[in-house]
Amino acid sequence: MSKLRVAVLGAKGRIGSEAVRAVEAAEDMELVAALGRGDGLEALAESGAQVAVELTTPASVMDNLDYCLRHGIHAVVGTTGWTDERLAQLNGWLDASPGTGVLIAPNFSIGAVLTMKFAQIAAPYFESVEVVELHHPNKVDAPSGTATRTAQLIAQARQKAGSAPAPDATATALDGARGANVDGVPVHAIRLRGLLAHQEVLLGGEGETLTVRHDSLHHSSFMPGILLGARQVVTTPGLTFGLEHFLDLN
Ligand SMILES: NC(=O)C1=CN([C@@H]2O[C@H](COP(=O)(O)OP(=O)(O)OC[C@H]3O[C@@H](n4cnc5c(N)ncnc54)[C@H](OP(=O)(O)O)[C@@H]3O)[C@@H](O)[C@H]2O)C=CC1
Ligand SMILES: O=C(O)C1=N[C@H](C(=O)O)C[C@H](O)C1
Numbered sequence: 478m479s480k481l482r483v484a485v486l487g488a489k490g491r492i493g494s495e496a497v498r499a500v501e502a503a504e505d506m507e508l509v510a511a512l513g514r515g516d517g518l519e520a521l522a523e524s525g526a527q528v529a530v531e532l533t534t535p536a537s538v539m540d541n542l543d544y545c546l547r548h549g550i551h552a553v554v555g556t557t558g559w560t561d562e563r564l565a566q567l568n569g570w571l572d573a574s575p576g577t578g579v580l581i582a583p584n585f586s587i588g589a590v591l592t593m594k595f596a597q598i599a600a601p602y603f604e605s606v607e608v609v610e611l612h613h614p615n616k617v618d619a620p621s622g623t624a625t626r627t628a629q630l631i632a633q634a635r636q637k638a639g640s641a642p643a644p645d646a647t648a649t650a651l652d653g654a655r656g657a658n659v660d661g662v663p664v665h666a667i668r669l670r671g672l673l674a675h676q677e678v679l680l681g682g683e684g685e686t687l688t689v690r691h692d693s694l695h696h697s698s699f700m701p702g703i704l705l706g707a708r709q710v711v712t713t714p715g716l717t718f719g720l721e722h723f724l725d726l727n
Pocket of ligand 1: 486487488489490491492493510513514515516532533535539541554555556557558582583584585586600636700
């Protein structure tokens with residue numbers, strides 16, 4: 478059987494360099510291009526890449542995806558910074574490239590995907606819920622894509638259940654002290670040397686609390702999800718948002 482031809486964008490970065498090794502080690506894949514900043518995107522088409530794994534920066538991802546979709550190259554995207562406007566633009570490009578698939582995964586690790594699921598399930602049963610994400614200090618964006626998505630899913634679950642807003646009598650606070658407000662859910666970002674990628678969802682009810690915590694201790698935690706995404710995206714046209722859709726977790 479022929480191997481899946483995979484390219485990695487952001488190949489010299491923290492996660493990109495790990496993805497290069499993972500694709501090289503996968504028996505059913507061939508690494509056909511490994512591009513860093515400044516490398517020409519034409520290498521993607523010239524190498525016959527079927528899937529591009531996009532692990533660059535929020536500032537670079539849209540141009541890279543524009544190229545991929547104009548050339549019918551499927552994409553597995555881990556890069557953060559997704560807004561409604563960006564998603565609308567991407568959907569427009571997908572409409573013009575029928576048959577091409579894009580997976581955007583706020584987090585490729587199974588534990589993080591399950592954390593989001595558990596948080597969604599638990600959120601309507603508690604009065605209060607807040608999200609804390611903790612990352613290495615070289616991370617360029619906050620809050621993390623994972624924390625933003627977690628808060629959105631929590632908010633959707635609470636809205637569906639008719640939950641009241643979380644109680645909060647705090648009337649006076651320094652700017653930022655109560656975190657960012659993502660759809661009504663406070664999200665706090667910590668940047669600390671020694672950390673990699675971690676998240677806690679704290680839920681509180683009368684006389685009890687529940688904490689759902691996940692720790693990515695190494696970039697290898699993201700690799701099975703990236704490889705799964707590359708295998709599935711080639712037969713899944715259009716936009717898939719979240720690895721859970723490829724894990725039968727919905
Ligand atoms: N979804 C998930 O599970 C995960 C997502 N991420 C996300 O992935 C992204 C990358 O994270 P991380 O590896 O830590 O960041 P890094 O800064 O270590 O890596 C990004 C790399 O992309 C390079 N780059 C920038 N622009 C381009 C371009 N146009 N073409 C090719 N390469 C480019 C950078 O080069 P230079 O150094 O010159 O700027 C750098 O080498 C972030 O958005 C992060 O949040 C990270 C881990 C897991
Ligand atoms: O920058 C990182 O490191 C990570 N970024 C992603 C995010 O913003 O959620 C995924 C993971 O948290 C690691």
